[in-house]
Amino acid sequence: MGFEETPQERDDRINHRNVVAPPVPTDGSGGGYEFDLPTIDAAIREWTDFHGDLMYDARIAEAFLRVEGPGNEPASNGWAANARNSGELFMKGNLTVQEYAKKHIDALTAARQAYLAQDEANRARFRGGRH
Secondary structure, three states: OOOOOOHHHHHHHHOOOOOOOOOOOOOOOHHHOOOOHHHHHHHHHHHHHHHHHHHHHHHHHHHHHHOOOOOOOHHHHHHHHHHHHHHHHHHHHHHHHHHHHHHHHHHHHHHHHHHHHHHHHHHHHHHHHHO
16 A cells, blocks of 8 residues: 545645745854855855756746636636646745745855854964964
8 A cells, every 4th residue: 555645635735735844044053063165155056056946947837827728618728727726836836945945045155154254253363363
């Protein structure tokens, strides 16, 4: 037997209910992780690329929002309405993930700035101690 979901679980999954993304640190603290500058830069590039992919997907998905049936009869109209509904649900989920990715980029950028500021403070302290 495979995985079987209840109608309510399926509805929740399709409509993105009960889906909570983990929090993203916003204070530049790195969320308790320790990074070096190349690691932070690589993570920023990775999340920025992912965000760009999401934006590209959203542009393609916009076509679903404009779908029209081949004819003006119930089957064509129903098919077109289902395609538009699918596009709307996809866009809703895509925009949620775009927002999440953007928050990660912002948090990583803040962590990078905090890293650079701390590094500069350490250099200044070191230079001050040598004189």
